[in-house]
Amino acid sequence: MLRLGLLLLIVPMLVLMGAYFWEYAGVRECVLAGGHWDYLEGVCRETPQPFVSWLDRAPWLVNGGMLVSLVGLALCMAGLYTKRR
Numbered sequence: 435m436l437r438l439g440l441l442l443l444i445v446p447m448l449v450l451m452g453a454y455f456w457e458y459a460g461v462r463e464c465v466l467a468g469g470h471w472d473y474l475e476g477v478c479r480e481t482p483q484p485f486v487s488w489l490d491r492a493p494w495l496v497n498g499g500m501l502v503s504l505v506g507l508a509l510c511m512a513g514l515y516t517k518r519r
Contacts (some may be wrong), residue, residue, distance in 0.1 A: 435509055435512055435513035435516070436509070436510060436513030436514065437513075438506075438509055439506045439507070439508070439509030439510035439511075439512070439513050440506065440510060441506065442502055442503065442505055442506025442509060443503050443506030443507055443509075443510060444506070445502075446498075446499035446500070446502045446503045446506075447499070447503060449499065450495070450496070450499050453495070454488070457476070460476070460478075463478075464478035470482045470483045471483060473485060473486040473491065474486055474491065
């Protein structure tokens with residue numbers, strides 16, 4: 435139970451960070467080229483675009499990842515609380 439809990443606690447954070455840095459690489463490349471990043475379409479534009487947070491664009495990814503991490507934390511606590519056989 436402890437190993438599964440640790441897996442569920444850590445993997446969603448790594449997935450979210452990986453997706454964030456994947457998008458950030460595109461944003462950085464666009465800004466360095468003199469453009470403006472369109473967060474809704476995921477492309478570089480010539481005109482300024484509004485910022486749209488991840489929570490607005492992918493609520494299932496953000497909230498689901500946090501929920502899975504919370505389940506992992508509960509499993510870790512239960513695994514540490516129970517005695518080994």
